[in-house]
Amino acid sequence: MITVEFCKVMSRYNAWQNEGLEQAMLALNQTELRKDRKAFFGSIWSTANHLLWGDKMWLSRLSGGPPPGGTPGGLDLHSELQPFLDDRRRTDGHITRWAGRLTHVDLVGPLTWYSGLSGRNVTQSKAMCIMHFFNHQTHHRGQIHAMLTAAGHKTMISDLAFMPEAF
Template identity: 35%
Template sequence: MNSVAYFERLARYNRWANGHVYDACATLSQRDLDAPRTAFFPSITATLNHLLVADSIWMSRLLGAPISMPLDTVLFAKFDDLRAARMTQDQAIIDFTSTLTPDVIASDLTYQSVTAGAYTMPRDLVLGHMFNHQTHHRGQLSNMILEAGAKPLEIDLIYYGRDHL
C-alpha cells in the first residue's frame, strides 16, 4: 500500500472509531459525560473536546492556515453539538487525505507549537501523530466510558479492517 492510501485508510478508520465512541457516549447522560474522571483531561466531555481542538489545530497547520488555542479549550459543552462538530471534522480529515500526493507526504511541515517553539517535522510523521493522538485519547475514553456504565468499546484498527477490507 502506498502512503496516500495508508493515510486515507487511517482517516476512514478514525471516523469509524470516533463513531463508536460517540455512539457509546450517547447512551450516557450529560451529567455522566461531565463527571470528574481520572485521565489526562478531567471528563469525557473535556477529552472529546481536546481531540476536536487538537485535530483542528493540526488540520489548520496542514492546510497552511494555522490557528492556535489552548489544548483544554471546551469548544462545545453539549454532547449533540460536540458530536456534530466531530462528524464535520472527521469528514474534513477524509477530504484532506484524498488530496494528498506522495510528494506532499514526503515533504516537511514547519509549524508553531501551542506550548513551545517552532518546529519543522516530516509531514508523514505529523500525519501519523494526528491519527495516533486520537488513538491515545480514545483509549482513555474507552476506560472512562466503561466506568460510566456503558459497554466496552471494540475500536482497534484490526476490527475496522475486518469489517472494511
C-alpha cells in the same frame, strides 16, 4: 515512512471509531460526561473536546485551514453535546476528504508551525506530523474508551482489523 493508503485507512478508522463514541456519549447524561474520572484531561467530555480540538489544529497545519477556537488544548471547545457532535462529524468528513486528496509528494518535506505548547516555531517532517495526528486520535479515544468501560458502559470494538471494509 507512511503511505497515502495508510492515511486513507486511518482517516476511515478515525470516523468509524468516532461514530461509536458518539453513540456512547449520547447514552450518557451531562453529569456522567463531565464527571472527573482521574484521566489526564479529567472527564470524557474534556478529553473528547481536546481530541476534536487537536484534530482541527493538525488539519489547519496540514491542509491550511483555520485553527480551532477555544483555549489552548481545547478543553472548552464546545459546551453542549449536539454542537460538539455536529462539529465532530464535519471534522471527520474533512479528515477523510483531506486524506483522499493526498499524493506521495504531500507526505515528504518539512512542516513548520508555531507551537503554543512550547512557545516557539517547530519544524518536523510532514510524515512524522501525520503519523502523530493519527496516533493522537487513537491515544485519546483509547482514554475515552477506558473511562466509558470503567463507568460500566458498553463500547464498540476498537480493533482496526475489524473495521468494516478495512482494507
